[in-house]
Amino acid sequence: EELLGEWTDSLGHDIVVTQGNGWRGPLHARLTRGAKEQVLSLRREDGTGRWACGNAMLDADGSTAECLIWVAYDGRRSVWRRQPEQGGAGGPMPMDLLPWLLHNGPSTSASALGTGAWESGTRRRWGSIIEDDEEQFDLDGLAGTPGVATGNGADRRPDAASADAARVAALLDVRQVLGADRAAQDILSYLLMDHDLVRRPDEDPVVPAVDSPLWERLPEQPRRNALQRLANFNCDGGGCRASAAAEDFTEVHVGRHRFPVATTDVQALLRRWTGPKDSAARSAAMAHVLALYRALDNPLAPVPQRSALQLGWDALERKRAGIEYELFASPFNASVENGRYGSRWPHVEGEFGSIGSYPGVIDVFPEGAVVGVNPPFSDAYLEHVMNKSLEHIVHRFGRVHLFVPVREAPWRSQLRRLQGASFVRQFWDSTALKERHLGQPVVYWEGSELASA
Numbered sequence: 038e039e040l041l042g043e044w045t046d047s048l049g050h051d052i053v054v055t056q057g058n059g060w061r062g063p064l065h066a067r068l069t070r071g072a073k074e075q076v077l078s079l080r081r082e083d084g085t086g087r088w089a090c091g092n093a094m095l096d097a098d099g100s101t102a103e104c105l106i107w108v109a110y111d112g113r114r115s116v117w118r119r120q121p122e123q124g125g126a127g128g129p130m131p132m133d134l135l136p137w138l139l140h141n142g143p144s145t146s147a148s149a150l151g152t153g154a155w156e157s158g159t160r161r162r163w164g165s166i167i168e169d170d171e172e173q174f175d176l177d178g179l180a181g182t183p184g185v186a187t188g189n190g191a192d193r194r195p196d197a198a199s200a201d202a203a204r205v206a207a208l209l210d211v212r213q214v215l216g217a218d219r220a221a222q223d224i225l226s227y228l229l230m231d232h233d234l235v236r237r238p239d240e241d242p243v244v245p246a247v248d249s250p251l252w253e254r255l256p257e258q259p260r261r262n263a264l265q266r267l268a269n270f271n272c273d274g275g276g277c278r279a280s281a282a283a284e285d286f287t288e289v290h291v292g293r294h295r296f297p298v299a300t301t302d303v304q305a306l307l308r309r310w311t312g313p314k315d316s317a318a319r320s321a322a323m324a325h326v327l328a329l330y331r332a333l334d335n336p337l338a339p340v341p342q343r344s345a346l347q348l349g350w351d352a353l354e355r356k357r358a359g360i361e362y363e364l365f366a367s368p369f370n371a372s373v374e375n376g377r378y379g380s381r382w383p384h385v386e387g388e389f390g391s392i393g394s395y396p397g398v399i400d401v402f403p404e405g406a407v408v409g410v411n412p413p414f415s416d417a418y419l420e421h422v423m424n425k426s427l428e429h430i431v432h433r434f435g436r437v438h439l440f441v442p443v444r445e446a447p448w449r450s451q452l453r454r455l456q457g458a459s460f461v462r463q464f465w466d467s468t469a470l471k472e473r474h475l476g477q478p479v480v481y482w483e484g485s486e487l488a489s490a
Contacts, residue, residue, distance in 0.1 A: 039102060040064060040079060040088065044117040052117060054079060066090060090115075197384055198325050200272040202279045204243040206292025207270045208332040213294075214262045221259040222335040228254050229333055230346055231417035233381065233394075243332070244270055279328035281320055291328045298327055299341030299468045302369050309368045309375055312388040325385045326368065333381075341468045343369065346413045348464035348473055350440065350481075358438055358483070360409040362402045364395060364430075370467040396426055405435040414442050414477075423448035428487065436485050443478040454490060455482035 041064070044052040050070045057065035057078070064079035077091045088095040093107040093115060100106050105117040208229070215221045228251040233242070240246045247264050255263065282290035286303045289296055306323045313319075334344045349355075352372035355363075363371055366378040368389035375390025379398035383391040393401050395412070402408060410430060412422045422430075423441065431437050440461070443452065452458070458480045463472040 040105070043120040044105070045120055046115055046117045048115075198278055198321065201243070201325060201329060201385070202277045202291050203272045204241065205279065205328045205332045206277060206294060207244055207267060209292070209294045209296075210266045211263045212336055214266050215259050217337065218259055219335070219337050221255055222337055224254050225263070226333050226335055226344060226346060227413075227415045228252070230381075230413050230415045234417045234421055241270075241272060243329075244272075278321070279324035281324055286320075286323065286327075289324050289327050289331070291324075291331075296331050296336070297340050301341060301468050301470060302327065305369045305467070306389060309371075309389040311375055311390060322385060322388050326382065326389065329382050329385070330367070330369075343466045343468040345473075346415065348466055348475075349411050350409070350438075350461075351465040351472070352467070355409060355438075358409075359407050359436075360438055361407045363409045363411070364398065364402075365410065365412050366391075370465075396421070399426065399430060399433065402434070404433055407436045407438070408434045409438045411440045416446070419446065420448055423451045427451060427454075431485065431487050434485075436483065439480075439482045441480050441482075443480055450490075452480060454487040455480060455484070456488045457484065458482040 040054050041056070042054060044054065046052060046068070048070070050068045052069075053067045055065050055067070057063055063081075066077045066079050068075045068077065079088065079090050081087065082089050082094070087097065090107050096106040096108045103119045107115045107117070208225075211225065212222060215225065228245065229243075232240075232245045232249070232251055235251070236242065236245065236249070240249065244267065245251050247267055252260050252264060277292045279289055279291040282288040282295050285300075287298055287300065289298055303323070306326065307319075310319050310322075312322060330344075330347075333346060338344065347367060347370055349366070349370050352370075355372040361373065361377060363373050363378040365380075366373075367380050368386055368391070371378040371380075371390065376392055378391060379393050379395055379401075380386045380391040381394060383394050383398075392398060395418075408430070410422070412418045419441065424447070427439075439455070441452070441455075443449075459482075461475070461479050461481045463474055464479075465471075466473045
């Protein structure tokens with residue numbers, strides 16, 4: 038009875054589930070969109086008792102009375118939402134795990150993807166878990182390799198691009214579930230950043246394990262929904278790759294997601310590319326970098342705009358100060374030359390000038406250098422920099438330019454050691470090419486010696 042009734046799916050089909058008879062199974066699902074109609078069987082699989090529709094199985098844990106999620110063997114999904122009853126009493130809408138549009142406007146150009154071309158002007162939904170074409174929608178025709186591994190193992194895959202694409206796709210699934218909850222989206226960005234420093238040796242390097250204490254930062258409901266989406270995550274689960282979804286790189290495709298890219302970010306990557314002149318290799322590396330940073334971004338932020346985790350001192354001011362190396366940077370916001378900055382993803386950003394990641398890159402920079410230190414303002418990074426690395430940084434380098442927020446934290450007493458520090462009110466957004474006001478007091482310190490503790 039929980040399946041009977043009228044539904045709509047994420048591709049715009051009208052679905053009517055009725056009692057059936059004969060070989061198709063106990064229930065029939067009649068799907069209609071325009072002139073096309075398709076009838077699928079709904080039945081319980083022998084041995085498991087799980088509901089199946091065509092070759093897709095019902096995700097009972099992720100589904101609700103108002104939202105059904107069907108999962109094919111190859112990981113693609115079709116999402117059904119129950120239609121509201123006509124003339125029903127008003128009231129709050131039931132919670133929808135997939136409420137948010139990924140792309141609700143027309144595409145600016147037709148794009149050839151690895152899975153085929155898609156038509157310019159079509160409406161792209163994040164609710165459209167499977168790709169928006171007729172063949173992929175046909176649940177009776179879905180085929181793949183049965184069995185999906187579970188757990189969050191460390192990356193043992195030789196193909197880093199494919200493994201990272203699987204990670205990004207999984208995290209964009211989580212962002213899809215969080216929807217328009219801006220606070221939860223921000224929390225996710227910060228916990229993903231901190232995961233790099235606090236993860237266990239057996240955890241995936243990008244996606245926290247479902248039992249990671251970092252997830253406790255999210256409120257109960259978004260945490261539960263996010264963990265449901267990651268329950269079966271494994272970076273070996275598919276062979277997807279990030280790729281350009283537009284010739285000018287204004288959109289990138291990874292897994293079942295597409296996201297916009299700022300022209301300034303594209304230009305920055307083109308300027309910093311040090312790899313072979315092969316355009317295919319360059320495009321693949323660019324898509325790889327853009328996808329990884331997209332996983333950290335709050336997708337509710339305006340485009341183009343850089344995440345608050347990636348803002349920095351004005352590039353002109355950095356040059357005037359004589360900064361030679363930057364400890365926390367990216368190909369998008371670094372002001373120094375290639376080979377002189379550390380970044381979050383050096384395994385792919387190395388071809389764009391990165392020479393390592395924090396904290397190891399500290400000892401890669403030459404002693405006596407003038408170094409800019411602008412860590413992400415996340416809990417784990419600030420604690421690590423201020424309590425574990427600050428003395429080593431100041432002792433090793435000739436001069437340090439440090440930026441750190443003022444907040445109640447175990448490391449706050451370290452701020453008293455920054456004699457002569459001043460406050461800054463704005464940071465530079467290298468993507469939007471404008472200054473952004475800081476919503477918190479931030480200290481700037483230039484020096485070569487710390488005061489006594």
